[in-house]
Structures are given as C-alpha cells and as structure tokens.
Amino acid sequence: MIRGRITGSVVSTRKLINLVGSKFMEVEYLRGGVSESLIAVDLVGAGIGEEVLVVTGSSSLRALEKDAPADAVIVGIID
Amino acid sequence: MIRGRITGSVVSTRKLINLVGSKFMEVEYLRGGVSESLIAVDLVGAGIGEEVLVVTGSSSLRALEKDAPADAVIVGIID
Amino acid sequence: MIRGRITGSVVSTRKLINLVGSKFMEVEYLRGGVSESLIAVDLVGAGIGEEVLVVTGSSSLRALEKDAPADAVIVGIID
Amino acid sequence: MIRGRITGSVVSTRKLINLVGSKFMEVEYLRGGVSESLIAVDLVGAGIGEEVLVVTGSSSLRALEKDAPADAVIVGIID
Amino acid sequence: MIRGRITGSVVSTRKLINLVGSKFMEVEYLRGGVSESLIAVDLVGAGIGEEVLVVTGSSSLRALEKDAPADAVIVGIID
Numbered sequence: 001m002i003r004g005r006i007t008g009s010v011v012s013t014r015k016l017i018n019l020v021g022s023k024f025m026e027v028e029y030l031r032g033g034v035s036e037s038l039i040a041v042d043l044v045g046a047g048i049g050e051e052v053l054v055v056t057g058s059s060s061l062r063a064l065e066k067d068a069p070a071d072a073v074i075v076g077i078i079d
Numbered sequence: 080m081i082r083g084r085i086t087g088s089v090v091s092t093r094k095l096i097n098l099v100g101s102k103f104m105e106v107e108y109l110r111g112g113v114s115e116s117l118i119a120v121d122l123v124g125a126g127i128g129e130e131v132l133v134v135t136g137s138s139s140l141r142a143l144e145k146d147a148p149a150d151a152v153i154v155g156i157i158d
Numbered sequence: 159m160i161r162g163r164i165t166g167s168v169v170s171t172r173k174l175i176n177l178v179g180s181k182f183m184e185v186e187y188l189r190g191g192v193s194e195s196l197i198a199v200d201l202v203g204a205g206i207g208e209e210v211l212v213v214t215g216s217s218s219l220r221a222l223e224k225d226a227p228a229d230a231v232i233v234g235i236i237d
Numbered sequence: 238m239i240r241g242r243i244t245g246s247v248v249s250t251r252k253l254i255n256l257v258g259s260k261f262m263e264v265e266y267l268r269g270g271v272s273e274s275l276i277a278v279d280l281v282g283a284g285i286g287e288e289v290l291v292v293t294g295s296s297s298l299r300a301l302e303k304d305a306p307a308d309a310v311i312v313g314i315i316d
Numbered sequence: 317m318i319r320g321r322i323t324g325s326v327v328s329t330r331k332l333i334n335l336v337g338s339k340f341m342e343v344e345y346l347r348g349g350v351s352e353s354l355i356a357v358d359l360v361g362a363g364i365g366e367e368v369l370v371v372t373g374s375s376s377l378r379a380l381e382k383d384a385p386a387d388a389v390i391v392g393i394i395d
Contacts, residue, residue, distance in 0.1 A: 001182070001195055001196065001197040001228065001229055001230060002196065002197070004205065010132065010156060010157060011084065011157070011158045012128060012132055012155035012156060012157050013113060013154030013158050013228075014124075014155065014156040015123060015154055016123065016142060016154045016155065018085040018142070019154060021089060024080070025144065026082075031111065031184075031190070031192075031194060032189065032192040032193065032194045033101060034111040034112070034138070035111065036110060037082075037091065037110075037112045037113075038080065038081065038084055039080040039081065040080070043174060043175060045172075045211070049091055051199060053168065053170055053172050053173065053182070055227050055228060056108065056219065057084070057136050057138070057215050057216055057229050057230050058135075058136055058137040058138045058215075058216040058227050058295070058374070059140060059215070059216045059218060059227050059228060059229040060227065060229075061218055062225065062226075063137055063174060063176070063227040063229040068141075069134050069138050069141040069142040069152070069154060070080060070134060070138060071080055071134050071135050071136050071139075072080060073227070074225060075161060075162055075173055075174045075177055076170035076172065076173030076174065076177060077170060077171075077172040077173070078168060078169070079169045079170060079171055089240065089290065089315060090315070090316045091290055091313035091314060091315050091316060092311055092314075092316050093281055093292065093314040094281075094313030094314070095280060095281065095312045095313065096247035097300070098312055098313060103238070103290070105240075113269040113270070114269065114270075115268060115269045116240075117238065117239065118238040118239070119238070119239055120291060122313055128275060130302065134245060136294050136295075136296070137216070137294055137295040137296045137374070139296060146254065146299065147299075148292050148296050148297065148299040148310070148312060149238065149270060149292060150238055150292050150293050150294050150296040150297075151238060157259060159340070159354065159355040159384065159387055159388060160354065160355065161326065161342075161353075161355055165318065170391070173293070177334035187328040188353045189352060190347065190350040191350070191351075199394065201332060202330055202331060202332065203330075211326065211328055211331065211340070211355060213385050213386060213387050214387050215373050215374055215387050216373075216374040217373070217374045217376060217377055217385050217386060218384065218387075220377060220384075220385040221332060221334070221385040231385070232333055233329065233332045233335060233385060234331030234332065234335060235328060235329075235330040235331070236326060236327070236328050237327045237328060237329050247319065247369065247394060248394070248395045249369055249392035249394050249395060250393075250395055251392065251393040252360060252369065252391055252392030252393070253359060253360065253379060253391045253392065254318050255379070256391055256392060261317070261369070263319075268348065271348040271349070272348065272349075272376060273347060273348045274317065274319075275317065276317040276318065276319055276369060277317070278368075281355040281384055294373050294375070295373055295375045296376075297375060298375055298378060304378065305378075306371050306376065306378040306379040306389070307317065307371060307375060307393060308317055308371050308372050308373050308375040308376075309317060
C-alpha cells in the first residue's frame with residue numbers, strides 16, 4: 001500500500017454510471033524522494049489534509065461495489 | 080486513477096477482433112513532474128484537449144465488454 | 159517479489175472492517191539504486207529490522223483472507 | 238496500452254510448455270523521454286520495425302490461450 | 317515480460333507454507349538504462365548467470381501451483 005496525504009477532490013460529472021456516487025480524492029505521496037500523485041476512491045470518509053493508506057491496482061476491486069472500476073482506493077486513515 | 084489530458088487518437092486497422100470498435104486515445108499525464116503518455120480506450124466520448132480520469136491495469140477489464148483486452152480506460156471527464 | 163527491510167509499523171484505527179486485525183509494516187527497498195518504501199501486510203510475524211520477501215500487486219490476494227483488500231504482503235523472512 | 242516499436246525477436250528453447258508456440262518480440266517504447274523495452278507475445282503477426290499497440294499486465298491473459306502465462310501482448314499494428 | 321540475468325538465489329526458511337518448495341532467484345535487468353533487480357520463482361530449472369524470461373504481476377499466478385502467491389516467475393531460458 002501507499003502512504004499518502006489527501007490534497008484535494010476531483011469532480012467528474014460525465015463518467016461511467018458504475019462510478020456515480022464514488023468520491024474521488026487526489027493523494028500525494030513520495031516515491032524515491034519525488035512527489036507523485038494519484039486519484040483514489042475514498043471508502044473511509046477521509047478529508048483533505050489527512051494521511052491515508054491507499055490500495056492500488058486490481059486489489060482495489062475487492063473493496064469496491066460490484067461493477068465499479070477503479071485502480072486505487074483509500075482504505076484507512078493513518079493515526 | 081490517473082488524471083491526464085487527451086492529446087490525440089490512435090488508429091490500428093490490423094488488430095485483435097475483440098478490439099474492433101474500440102476508440103484508442105493518447106493521454107498525457109505528469110508523473111513526478113515528468114510528462115508521460117499512454118493509450119487508453121475511451122468509454123465516455125471524450126475528445127482531444129479534454130482532461131480525463133483514466134483507470135489503469137486489469138481493473139480496466141471490469142469496464143469493458145467481455146473479451147476485450149485493454150489495460151487503460153477513460154472512465155470520466157473532469158469538470 | 160521485492161527484497162526489503164522492515165523499518166516501522168503503521169497504525170490506522172479508522173479503516174475498512176475487512177482490514178481489522180491486519181498488521182501493516184513499512185518496508186524499505188532499493189529500486190535502481192534509489193531507496194523507496196511501501197506498506198505491506200505482515201503474514202509471517204516479521205519484526206522491525208528484519209529482511210523480508212514481499213509480494214506486490216493483486217497476487218497478494220491469494221495469500222490473504224477472503225475479502226481483505228491489500229496490494230503488498232510479507233510472505234517470508236530472508237535468512 | 239503502450240505504443241512501441243518492434244526491435245527484435247527472442248528465442249527460448251527451454252520454456253514452460255504452455256508457452257510453446259508463442260512468438261516473443263522485443264518492443265521499445267518511450268517513458269518520460271527515456272527509452273525502455275519489454276518482451277511481448279505477438280498476437281497479430283507484427284514484424285520488426287512495425288509500430289504496435291501493447292497491452293501489459295494481467296489484462297494480457299484475456300487475449301491469450303487458456304493457461305499461457307504472459308504479462309504483455311501485441312494486440313494491434315498502428316497505421 | 318522482462319529479459320534479465322540470474323545473479324543469485326534467496327533463502328527464506330520462515331515463509332508461507334504455500335511457498336515451501338519454491339526456488340527464489342534474484343534477477344537483474346535493465347530499465348531505461350538503469351540496473352534493477354527482482355526476486356522470481358524459478359519454474360524452468362535456470363541457474364546463476366543464465367539469461368531468462370520473467371513474467372511479472374498476477375499473470376504469474378497462471379503458471380504457479382494453486383495457492384502459491386508470487387508476483388514474478390521465470391518461464392524460459394533465452395537461447
């Protein structure tokens with residue numbers, strides 16, 4: 001998993017119907033000392049500025065509703 | 080997911096039959112401050128210049144027709 | 159698999175119910191001479207400072223309880 | 238998907254029986270301005286020098302015969 | 317797939333029971349001109365110094381025994 005920080009949310013009105021209701025958050029993290037970012041579906045009610053645990057890849061599907069395609073999900077808020 | 084911008088389309092006449100009818104778009108995005116690009120199947124009618132949300136990896140299969148192999152799909156247009 | 163060293167643990171009180179009971183460890187490893195890190199679920203009782211073998215991606219699901227989403231698991235301690 | 242160019246073929250006499258008959262091609266592509274390469278199974282009769290569309294990761298399995306393990310397949314020739 | 321060279325083996329006495337009997341090899345390969353390495357399960361009896369073909373990611377599961385989790389397998393020796 002990746003340890004990152006939520007820096008914003010992303011709004012997409014025109015999207016796949018199976019993603020309607022998903023909350024997309026922008027997460028920044030460090031990789032080899034360089035800052036990178038990804039968009040993840042929030043599953044734990046995390047807010048901007050919080051440090052979170054992100055599952056990436058198709059493992060994400062296990063945490064999502066049937067038929068919602070995503071490759072990154074926020075699964076925990078780090079204490 | 081990746082946040083990127085569509086920069087063009089890709090035409091492939093000789094391709095797998097299960098990909099016939101798929102619209103391939105070139106998407107540019109930033110990774111650690113460096114510009115990269117990938118080819119994604121468009122599922123939302125996005126056009127050149129639009130900012131989009133791209134699902135990568137085998138999570139893409141969940142959004143595709145049965146038997147179409149792809150590793151990146153455009154699932155939303157960012158507002 | 160990745161060969162890395164455990165450098166710490168990560169605590170997340172607010173997390174998905176299917177991850178309750180999972181032990182999250184921070185693992186450092188080298189990639190092209192640059193130090194990177196990831197968070198993995200420990201399955202072998204490894205401790206801080208130990209050198210471990212980490213499976214990444216959705217292959218991790220094969221080693222986890224049904225319904226626990228994760229993209230990295232510690233599967234062995236290197237002698 | 239990746240857009241790349243075929244630069245050669247790879248011969249492996251001692252290989253898994255489920256890969257017998259697979260044609261392995263070396264494909265070069267750009268990633269962040271740096272040239273990289275991978276080995277992909279050709280499914281469309283592509284030749285050296287042709288520009289191709291490559292599916293990577295486990296999405297490749299959807300295009301392959303049952304039981305053939307591969308993580309990259311050439312699915313189209315770019316016009 | 318990745319084209320790499322075996323540089324050593326890795327021994328792990330304390331590991332998941334489903335990995336008992338797996339032979340772990342260290343494989344070096346080039347990525348964008350930089351040397352990287354990974355640990356792969358050998359399925360073809362490859363030895364140190366041999367040039368091999370490595371399948372990565374969850375495609376590896378297709379080549380492994382039921383229940384053995386791994387994200388990289390050596391599937392061929394390059395001639």
